Amino acid sequence: MSALLDIDRVGMTYVSGTLLARRVVRAVDDLSLRLEAGRPEIVAIIGESGSGKTTLARMILNLATPTDGVIRFRGTDVAKIRSNHARADFMRQVQPIFQNPFEAFNPLKRVDRYLFMSARRLADARGAEVDALADRALHQVGLSLAELRGRFPHELSGGQLQRAAIARALISAPKLIVADEPVSMVDASLRMSIVNLFRSLRDELHVSIVYITHDLATAYYISDRVLIMQRGRAVESGAAREVLANPQHPYSRLLKASVLSPEDAGKPTIAANT
């Protein structure tokens, strides 16, 4: 089976500061991950802040070039995509979803314009097709063009914006969605509906999703596979249920232990005991 996304021993080193006070940060180190084509799945990349998950997402999206290793999307080295034409072509198949819905749209542009532009540029729609495509994508996320038409981002709620961002990603019928903490800034009541949405994207639209999160609960709930990162390295990976039910690496165990469960509610905290 051919690979949809093949992350092959990728590493990223940031060098900052001047010649005298150099700081070298190894954000991602020797990381490999492979998603098969024709078998849509949700892969959760779990880790605390600073563990390199966002750097990894940026490398997959070709926003950053790995210092070593290579990322291939359907056999093409992602870092070699340079021309505007090639970028647009890549974007048809790989779409990002960002953490902060309020930053995902230009505040001076109407949200529907984004959907129309995506339909024209990435899905080659013309005329009435453009509206139809935008409306269909919005319906897939529980919105409609009628609700959004002519609205600026500041006139919509965070949940509406995040769903609109997902709709924007769906217009070009991508093969892969890279979602970087897509629910961490959405309130809890909407979190589940977005997470469920990802699941239906996988099952009905056959989109693979790289789901980057620090939240074990949603990762456990929707993902097929997980990869746990600590300080740039993959410390554990495998089928989601197995890894999360029976973590092997000490860091994975610590992560699992720090999840609050409903049974813990009302119990005295550690700080209160000491």
Next chain:
Amino acid sequence: MQAYAIYALKRLAQFVLVVFIGINLAYLISHATPIDPVEQTVSAATSFGNASPEAILMMRASLRELYGLEGGAVSQYAAFWRRVLVGDFGPSLSAFPTPVSTLIGRALPWTVGLLSVSTCLAFALGNLLGGLAGYFRESRILKLAGIAAMAVHPIPYYIVAFVLLIVFGYLWPVLPISGGYRINTPWGWNAEFVLSVVTHAILPVASLVLVGVGGWFMGMRSLVSNIVSEDYVVYAELAGVSRGRILGAYVMRNALAPQVTGLAMSLGSIFNGAIITEQVFGYPGIGTLLIQAVHAGDYSLVIGIASVSIVAVSVAVLIIDLLYPLLDPRVKVA
């Protein structure tokens, strides 16, 4: 559209109120000055010889009548507003009998020309360079421009002005250092006169731009470096939108709104700058006229200049405020 009309009306009412309070303050303050123009004229006239006390009294009485200082405070104030509303500030006390409005009309084009050119230049240049510097953070030339802007910005204005005078008027005398045009050049729309006006304006404009550009530069650069990391810019980059378009339509366009607010705010102090500029470069504008008027205790002229400045600045701010909702849809117009 109706919401905008309400907004514009509110803003207009605010403008009228500001102008009313400002002109009242100018009247109050100038009438509280201890310098009495009548006494100044009397002392100037009597310093040459021995005038008898009766002659001095007669002189004083006729001067008061001439200057329109008869009557109580209330009737003077009422007469003042009656005249202001028709744009007549009475005759100048120091350049009697020339009307104040003639003096101001003569000086105003110089100041407005100087300030509008230098403000627009500083705003455009500072924002453009700042935007580029914030977007192309690796560029050495732009880094250098940033250091230069930051170095010049905190230097007091008059030092910059004098350095320009010394360099371009004395060490390398290529530009005129004083006046608004070459003396003895006939006025009119001929090449010679226009050229002399332009060359005389270079140094004062350059001094104002040099000092002004740094603030816009630094403001824009920090705004832009925040905006470039926002996801919608990242998304545009991903989609293969050209860098020029991202910088213009996404990054700088979004940073422009707060900068325009800054412009409206900085306009308030613009005439203060003009006073120093015109003094240093001997420019025949409102600032020079104001200094002369204050020294001579010519409060008709002081009130006239203050009122015109208040109206001019308020109008400029009003225009910016009325345009602002078109610039940023997030501004609530209702």
